[in-house]
């Protein structure tokens with residue numbers, strides 16, 4: 001048995017000014033991994049491709065690994081980067097194989113294609129019309145019809161924070177192996193509801209998504225080969241942004257259709273619960289100040305408009321500036337992505353006192369905003385290389401890379417200043433900087449939901465702070481021109 005196993009992941013925020021060249025798909029390198037290096041990097045990790053590798057080994061299959069690339073969310077993918085990765089995958093399939101297992105995101109937009117994953121599947125089908133293709137997708141998939149029509153099996157994450165990447169890989173691959181062994185005939189149905197669930201209301205730890213995902217899991221326990229509800233990624237002005245579902249059964253198309261519709265109806269009926277209400281920043285900071293005194297564990301201040309894992313520039317200073325102005329004490333902030341500031345601190349050296357324009361280096365034309373740096377003074381506490389391995393539960397064992405990084409200590413606030421985008425979802429991101437987040441009174445995190453994976457258990461309270469950024473939680477500031485209409489809540493229903 002010969003398998004092609006590959007990863008090509010990007011969640012595209014079409015409002016983001018952050019470029020997406022090939023290097024963004026690499027960790028600690030300039031090009032994504034290829035060949036045996038993929039196997040070495042991902043075997044034993046809590047990722048979908050990690051599951052593919054283990055299942056292929058167990059089946060005694062011969063596998064080739066044309067590419068593994070995973071970029072932090074940002075603007076549409078550069079055409080050359082897409083061709084580099086898609087070209088390698090299609091070439092490997094064209095050489096002949098019994099099945100293809102793909103670890104994709106599902107919300108990739110490129111400079112040439114609204115549907116990066118559907119385009120990849122179309123190219124694969126041109127060279128291998130019949131080969132079984134199993135696809136693992138992120139819960140933030142924006143499902144275009146081509147994906148549902150051309151894949152053999154699709155399975156999506158059932159958790160947000162995404163702590164079931166490995167299990168999703170197993171759910172996508174198992175039906176493919178059973179098909180190859182002639183033990184089942186996977187039959188897949190997909191569908192949509194015209195709604196854009198708000199990211200701040202999408203966590204599977206809370207209603208209504210908790211109940212929808214629980215029902216999807218139950219469908220699998222009751223015999224469906226895979227059942228997935230996708231909340232979708234709303235910061236993409238493309239026709240199929242929003243929620244969808246895919247269900248795979250063993251040869252029963254009618255049942256797949258009914259189960260798929262059931263998941264979609266659950267979502268549509270709870271559409272009002274998926275709407276988020278914004279609190280003004282000054283009100284949030286006032287609450288933070290009154291909550292902070294006398295606590296043993298930190299209050300988390302979420303800068304959710306500027307999450308790099310949703311395409312944010314990770315350098316807006318509205319929330320951090322508000323924290324500095326409010327005089328909050330004993331704060332750790334993760335992070336401001338500002339390679340220039342890191343260089344300046346490196347030149348000054350550990351222990352030096354510096355005053356520098358921090359953040360605000362990137363303009364955000366989609367919001368009509370210029371970058372607004374803030375002058376900050378402090379001591380350079382630490383300079384580190386910024387490579388670290390996730391401890392989990394999210395992406396356990398996977399290498400992450402914040403680039404050259406420094407800690408700027410203002411006295412009240414220890415600010416992590418980094419050179420590459422990483423979302424703080426793992427305690428290792430703090431450890432590598434020599435910060436113990438549990439001992440802080442406040443943690444400012446540029447994150448929305450994923451921080452709960454590795455840091456949720458240490459938070460005494462959470463305050464959502466409305467700052468600035470291209471993953472704004474105020475959708476009325478985004479200009480949607482291409483998403484299919486009507487779509488709730490942009491249009492009432």
Ligand SMILES: [Zn+2]
Pocket residue numbers: 138139140162
């Ligand atoms: Zn996601």
